[in-house]
Amino acid sequence: MRIGIGVLLLICVSVSPVWAEPEEIEKKGCRDCHRFSSEEKQPASGPDLFYAGDKFHENWLKEFLQSPKVIRKVGYITDPGFPSGNPEVSQPHSTLTHEESARVSTFLMTLHLPDYETGKVDDVPLSKGARAQAKMLFERNFGCIACHEALNLVGKVRGGVSGPTLVDSGLRLKPDWVFHWLKSPEKFLPRGRMPVFNLDDETAIRITKYVLSIRTKK
Ligand code: HEC
Numbered sequence: 001m002r003i004g005i006g007v008l009l010l011i012c013v014s015v016s017p018v019w020a021e022p023e024e025i026e027k028k029g030c031r032d033c034h035r036f037s038s039e040e041k042q043p044a045s046g047p048d049l050f051y052a053g054d055k056f057h058e059n060w061l062k063e064f065l066q067s068p069k070v071i072r073k074v075g076y077i078t079d080p081g082f083p084s085g086n087p088e089v090s091q092p093h094s095t096l097t098h099e100e101s102a103r104v105s106t107f108l109m110t111l112h113l114p115d116y117e118t119g120k121v122d123d124v125p126l127s128k129g130a131r132a133q134a135k136m137l138f139e140r141n142f143g144c145i146a147c148h149e150a151l152n153l154v155g156k157v158r159g160g161v162s163g164p165t166l167v168d169s170g171l172r173l174k175p176d177w178v179f180h181w182l183k184s185p186e187k188f189l190p191r192g193r194m195p196v197f198n199l200d201d202e203t204a205i206r207i208t209k210y211v212l213s214i215r216t217k218k
């Protein structure tokens with residue numbers, strides 16, 4: 001019997017570190033600005049991370065946590081300096097070492113929403129014609145460009161900065177997450193500033209594919 005429990009403990013101990021929260025999260029005060037569970041109280045200054053595994057590509061996380069780029073030039077929407085364009089939280093973000101970033105990214109990728117539907121967006125790219133149409137929706141019909149940076153025909157960055165930049169977002173965001181965000185941003189951010197467009201699935205898929213194709217890197 002004793003041996004049995006010993007073996008069981010050994011299994012638990014050797015399995016748990018994969019899912020355990022890495023100590024950097026506590027040590028570096030990540031919770032001062034981010035929520036890692038929907039149960040936590042919303043801090044004022046940073047985006048939620050409790051669905052990071054649904055939202056981000058792991059390689060992007062690893063890279064960002066070591067050498068962060070600014071995604072929201074005027075700060076996160078809850079930053080007191082957001083309306084004036086002078087964020088109080090310092091930019092760019094604080095950094096982690098290679099090892100710390102690997103540990104934290106592995107942990108972040110285990111954070112998921114319950115009842116989250118995947119498989120909404122396939123990986124077939126838009127045809128040239130469909131992409132041109134989706135670009136029209138993005139720029140003219142829905143005016144996404146007024147709040148988000150994208151690329152013009154010759155590859156120059158243009159667009160508004162009140163929302164996060166969408167340039168190279170295909171390296172950062174998972175297709176299904178973008179789809180769900182476009183369908184109902186209020187589910188992720190109840191008092192956000194992203195308009196609710198009531199898109200049908202087909203249009204949301206087309207715009208998702210267009211957004212994720214806005215790339216400077218091949
Ligand atoms: C002082 C507040 C603050 C602290 C501390 C902080 N962050 Fe952030 N974090 C932010 C803000 C603000 C952004 C948005 C940056 C941007 O858009 O350019 C951000 C962005 C991120 C992102 C990208 C999220 C997204 O939706 O774009 C990740 C991942 C992240 N932080 C992880 C961490 C981790 C892990 C720690 C601890 C090691 C940490 N942060 C510590 C404020 C903070």
Ligand code: HEC
Pocket residue numbers: 047072076077138142143144145146147148162163164178181182189192193194195197207211
């Ligand atoms: C009135 C301004 C506005 C318009 C118009 C707008 N957005 Fe947004 N959008 C925002 C803001 C603000 C956020 C920020 C939430 C945040 O900071 O994470 C956002 C967030 C996003 C995100 C999530 C990015 C992330 O990293 O969290 C995507 C994707 C996005 N918008 C795409 C679009 C698309 C596509 C359209 C057009 C169909 C559009 N937006 C129209 C303001 C806007």
